[in-house]
Amino acid sequence: MKCSLGDTFSCGELNRYSNIELNPASGVLNYGQGIFEGLKAYRKRDDRGFLLFRPEENALRMQMGAERMCMPSPTIDQFVHAVKQIVLANKRWVPPQERGSLYIRPLLIGSGPVLGLAPAPEYTFLVYAAPVGTYFKEGLAPINLLVQDEIHRATPGGTGSVKTITNYAPVLKAQMIAKSKGFTDVLYLDSVKKKYLEEASSCNIFIVKDSVISTPITQGTVLSGITRRSIIEIARDYGYQVDERLVSIEDLMDADEVFCTGTAVVVSPVGSITYHGQRFEYKTGAETVSQRLHKSLTSIQMGLVEDMKGWTVQID
Ligand code: PMP
Numbered sequence: 612m613k614c615s616l617g618d619t620f621s622c623g624e625l626n627r628y629s630n631i632e633l634n635p636a637s638g639v640l641n642y643g644q645g646i647f648e649g650l651k652a653y654r655k656r657d658d659r660g661f662l663l664f665r666p667e668e669n670a671l672r673m674q675m676g677a678e679r680m681c682m683p684s685p686t687i688d689q690f691v692h693a694v695k696q697i698v699l700a701n702k703r704w705v706p707p708q709e710r711g712s713l714y715i716r717p718l719l720i721g722s723g724p725v726l727g728l729a730p731a732p733e734y735t736f737l738v739y740a741a742p743v744g745t746y747f748k749e750g751l752a753p754i755n756l757l758v759q760d761e762i763h764r765a766t767p768g769g770t771g772s773v774k775t776i777t778n779y780a781p782v783l784k785a786q787m788i789a790k791s792k793g794f795t796d797v798l799y800l801d802s803v804k805k806k807y808l809e810e811a812s813s814c815n816i817f818i819v820k821d822s823v824i825s826t827p828i829t830q831g832t833v834l835s836g837i838t839r840r841s842i843i844e845i846a847r848d849y850g851y852q853v854d855e856r857l858v859s860i861e862d863l864m865d866a867d868e869v870f871c872t873g874t875a876v877v878v879s880p881v882g883s884i885t886y887h888g889q890r891f892e893y894k895t896g897a898e899t900v901s902q903r904l905h906k907s908l909t910s911i912q913m914g915l916v917e918d919m920k921g922w923t924v925q926i927d
């Protein structure tokens with residue numbers, strides 16, 4: 612789908628996956644004017660179609676991000692319709708034996724040419740999909756994080772709470788350092804006091820202490836994860852106290868359990884976190900809060916239980 616600045620998107624077309632043409636002077640290539648979303652279509656057992664998880668929330672988040680990045684955005688209906696079309700096309704084009712769950716990537720970019728710094732004159736909204744397995748090589752096994760307090764993901768007043776493409780390349784260095792030392796991912800701290808947890812490279816973080824669950828507030832520098840919000844709701848339904856607050860490195864050291872949430876990582880238990888050379892270990896495995904929440908969330912996402920919350924969208 613394409614549209615000009617100040618206009619609305621018109622109906623798009625469906626194509627097989629291929630390269631796209633882009634103007635060398637486009638806003639996205641020159642000034643990083645681009646935002647994206649990530650969602651999954653869970654393939655139901657016995658080839659009984661797919662389930663999307665809360666796609667309207669992704670659409671809304673894209674709209675809010677577009678506003679921050681001075682871009683027009685598709686309507687919620689256009690967004691969800693495009694995502695559904697991609698899943699249906701996949702069903703049509705991929706033989707049943709090769710069909711699995713899909714990771715879906717909606718992308719909104721400034722595609723028109725702009726040489727002086729200004730919003731691009733034209734925008735493209737496109738959606739593509741890829742087969743998906745577990746995100747971390749550990750699979751469902753506990754992950755190990757390295758706290759990073761020199762490289763920051765976000766700063767106050769910046770775009771940390773927006774899913775803009777420009778948030779991601781700057782964390783590659785921290786991620787490479789962590790991976791070269793054998794860690795799964797990085798845990799970022801706030802850039803002012805360097806003592807409050809923010810999030811990992813592509814997921815939100817929770818700690819559990821004496822059955823009370825806490826997660827960093829998302830104002831400004833942390834992405835408001837859709838999985839994060841869903842897990843908070845499920846945990847409260849179970850009767851857990853869930854606090855959205857400033858979570859310090861001291862809270863982390865004292866926690867019983869730590870886990871990460873995100874579309875790709877779902878609910879991943881954290882086995883250890885290393886901070887300034889000190890390693891802290893956490894409870895994982897059977898009878899943990901994270902395992903209970905993981906089971907509850909994935910049962911809804913995969914259609915194994917009745918979706919009492921109306922979070923899933925069936926695609927046949
Ligand atoms: N934080 C960041 C930086 C992310 O990229 C993601 C993935 N979208 C998340 C958190 C988790 O968000 P969600 O649960 O909506 O996937």
